[in-house]
Amino acid sequence: MQRAGCPACQAPLRQDALYCAACGTPVGAPPRKPRSARLPWVLSGLGLVVFSVMIAVLVQRGSVTRIGDMTMTGGLPGEAAGGPAAEGPAGGAGMPSMEELAAMGPRGVADRLFERVMREHEGGDFERAAFFIDMALQAYDAVPREEIDADARFHVGLLRLLMGESGLAREQADEILTAHPEHLLGLLLAARAADFEGDADAAEALRSRIRSRVEEAGGIPDLPEYQAHRTLIEGVMQTDGGEGGGGA
Known part of the structure; x- marks a missing residue:
């Protein structure tokens, strides 16, 4: 099937042509892909962000000041008080997998980072606690206001x-x-x-x-x-x- 001629050279064009076969002039736009076609790229991007955060946890260093001998939290949801933390991905105690992080949502991720900060602080590892403080605060900043x-x-x-x-x-x-x-x-x-x-x-x-x-x-x-x-x-x-x- 053909359509009107090329606007540059008047050569006949196929109905689905993107360029003129005679002179190369663009004569059409590529079809728009459905949103579902972009989903794998979006998921890959999110996975890369989470992976980057986990790598940053391993390489960042900082310091934090302990406030007296206060226990800061008095217990955390889903955590055994004073119990040993299981080693998770990236060598971190209790660090969730990328799939788990994706399922938690912004508030769940923020709360999990908070728990990690406090667990390390209460255990006396203030340097490790400092790894997570900025990330936890940034995570709470990303939580929708209605969930705060x-x-x-x-x-x-x-x-x-x-x-x-x-x-x-x-x-x-x-x-x-x-x-x-x-x-x-x-x-x-x-x-x-x-x-x-x-x-x-x-x-x-x-x-x-x-x-x-x-x-x-x-x-x-x-x-x-x-x-x-x-x-x-x-x-x-x-x-x-x-x-x-x-x-x-």
């Missing part, structure tokens, strides 16, 4: 404290308390920031609010974020003024 809840802000605040950025940690506490004025994690994060800044009176006032809230509720409320960090809250309940409610 009080638990995520608490995680970001603890990461900021590990970096010595108590002001940014307080900002996260303020965000939590603005939405939920008596949220235990908001009060706890604010108390930790006050500890870091040497304001013992403010820290104890915040911990007193935590104790009052738990006593009024007849115990630690059964919210997922409270149970994930239950040991920290119990540590506050076991103090009676003048002492920080740090580790379990």
Whole structure:
């Protein structure tokens, strides 16, 4: 089947021709590929990004300042407290595979990186913890805003404290308390920031609010974020003024 002649030399053109057979003038555009045809390239690109991150983990080095002897998390979802971490891909404890990372979504990846930072920090390996801090913060920045809840802000605040950025940690506490004025994690994060800044009176006032809230509720409320960090809250309940409610 033929169509109108070439606009340059008027030679006859085939219906599906992209170039004039006589003079080489382009006479058509290649057909658009369906989106499904690009999927393998997209997946390959994502795999390369994840692989690059895992390689960066192995080669990056940094330092981090430990904040006293505080246990930062008081327990992590899916982690046995104080238990040995299994070696995973890239020699990292508990590092998920690329397939697992892809299935987690942005929030799952951010939480997993947070867990890794805190596990290394609590184990005393501050240099290894520092490998993951920037990546964890960047991961939380990539989480859709509607998925940033009080638990995520608490995680970001603890990461900021590990970096010595108590002001940014307080900002996260303020965000939590603005939405939920008596949220235990908001009060706890604010108390930790006050500890870091040497304001013992403010820290104890915040911990007193935590104790009052738990006593009024007849115990630690059964919210997922409270149970994930239950040991920290119990540590506050076991103090009676003048002492920080740090580790379990």
